[in-house]
Amino acid sequence: MNHFQYQQKKWKSVLETNPSKQEMIDMTNLNELLERMVQKTVETLGIDSTIKPKYELIHKSILSQDGKTERNNFRVGIAQIGLSNKGDILSEHYEEYGEGLIRLKDESIQHVKLKVKEMVNRAQIEKVNVLIFPEMSIDLMNKELADDIQEFARKYEMVVIPGSFHEQNSKRNLSRVFGPEGVLWEQEKHIPAIIHIDGKRFIEKIETCRGPKKSIICNTEYGRIAVIICRDFLDMDLRVELKNSDPPVDIIINPAFTPVTADFKAAHFDARRSIYSYCFFANIAEFGDSLIYSPEKDRVERTLPAGEEGLIVKDVNLFQLRSERKKWEIQNQKSFIQSTRN
Numbered sequence: 001m002n003h004f005q006y007q008q009k010k011w012k013s014v015l016e017t018n019p020s021k022q023e024m025i026d027m028t029n030l031n032e033l034l035e036r037m038v039q040k041t042v043e044t045l046g047i048d049s050t051i052k053p054k055y056e057l058i059h060k061s062i063l064s065q066d067g068k069t070e071r072n073n074f075r076v077g078i079a080q081i082g083l084s085n086k087g088d089i090l091s092e093h094y095e096e097y098g099e100g101l102i103r104l105k106d107e108s109i110q111h112v113k114l115k116v117k118e119m120v121n122r123a124q125i126e127k128v129n130v131l132i133f134p135e136m137s138i139d140l141m142n143k144e145l146a147d148d149i150q151e152f153a154r155k156y157e158m159v160v161i162p163g164s165f166h167e168q169n170s171k172r173n174l175s176r177v178f179g180p181e182g183v184l185w186e187q188e189k190h191i192p193a194i195i196h197i198d199g200k201r202f203i204e205k206i207e208t209c210r211g212p213k214k215s216i217i218c219n220t221e222y223g224r225i226a227v228i229i230c231r232d233f234l235d236m237d238l239r240v241e242l243k244n245s246d247p248p249v250d251i252i253i254n255p256a257f258t259p260v261t262a263d264f265k266a267a268h269f270d271a272r273r274s275i276y277s278y279c280f281f282a283n284i285a286e287f288g289d290s291l292i293y294s295p296e297k298d299r300v301e302r303t304l305p306a307g308e309e310g311l312i313v314k315d316v317n318l319f320q321l322r323s324e325r326k327k328w329e330i331q332n333q334k335s336f337i338q339s340t341r342n
Contacts, residue, residue: 052212053212053237054213054238055241057215058217060185060217060218062185069221070222073317074316076128076280076292077131078282078290079119079132081137083309093111098171101205112137123313124156129158129222130251132161133255134255134257135175135229135284141165145162150182153179159179161253163257164189166206171205172188173188173206174187174189175188175189177225177227187216187229188206188208188214190213190235191232191235193257215238215241215242217245223321224250224251225249226249226251231258233271239270240274248325250322251280252275254268261283264283278321286306288304289304
């Protein structure tokens with residue numbers, strides 16, 4: 001991407017938020033100052049000034065592999081689980097394993113197994129097709145839990161996203177997407193969290209990409225799905241890439257383990273104005289506020305409060321979503337052209 005294309009994409013995204021004239025002036029002045037400073041530094045150091053994207057979207061499709069076709073209507077559910085008895089879920093149910101990584105304690109495995117089974121059974125009764133769990137809620141390093149997830153996906157013909165877990169060998173925070181036939185794809189987390197456990201405070205020591213950070217958009221029978229783990233969704237650069245995805249993303253799944261739910265509400269509200277897709281924020285129950293964000297005008301907010309385990313669902317009409325998105329894109333393009341003429 002050359003410098004002009006980068007600036008054009010950035011300013012198009014800014015204009016679509018309908019800033020005031022004074023905000024435009026302030027942003028323009030600041031942008032020009034920063035550009036001069038950066039260019040001066042580049043010239044002084046004699047380095048390549050080509051703008052390299054921070055994120056790279058990888059489009060893949062599993063439709064050709066399993067012979068399935070897209071469904072027009074289906075149901076997506078969030079299973080909010082993960083509660084402590086004394087108000088400190090990390091110290092009660094998790095332990096540090098290796099440097100900067102955590103796992104479920106052995107004595108917590110059975111409790112999680114029963115809770116997952118309960119939620120999957122409820123989802124099956126509710127005829128859920130895609131079921132999402134929070135980040136770190138199901139430790140797939142435990143073979144029993146991993147086998148259970150695969151069996152539930154096979155038995156009920158569901159796609160199950162069991163949050164994410166610390167993969168001890170690669171030292172990555174991974175989200176694996178399970179279908180009836182097995183693991184469909186996996187997505188790694190890019191931005192580490194700060195972990196507080198047993199009186200210690202440390203940065204999540206996960207391995208991350210050194211080049212552009214790769215985020216997968218997978219074409220499935222339930223539309224084009226992206227899994228964005230926890231704080232990665234707070235990064236504006238990634239949300240801009242998702243907004244400009246071609247073809248567009250239909251469903252964004254955001255499993256999280258976070259007490260700062262207000263930040264995520266703000267990010268999802270911002271995305272609502274720029275990415276025309278369904279967003280599913282699945283947080284650990286201890287902190288709650290799991291929420292389904294829908295782009296329809298007549299949307300009904302579906303949420304689960306902190307301290308409560310439960311299931312919320314959303315019916316998705318893929319044809320209607322894409323049809324309304326096209327109308328929305330045309331309207332935004334007209335607004336962008338009008339803004340540049342004023």
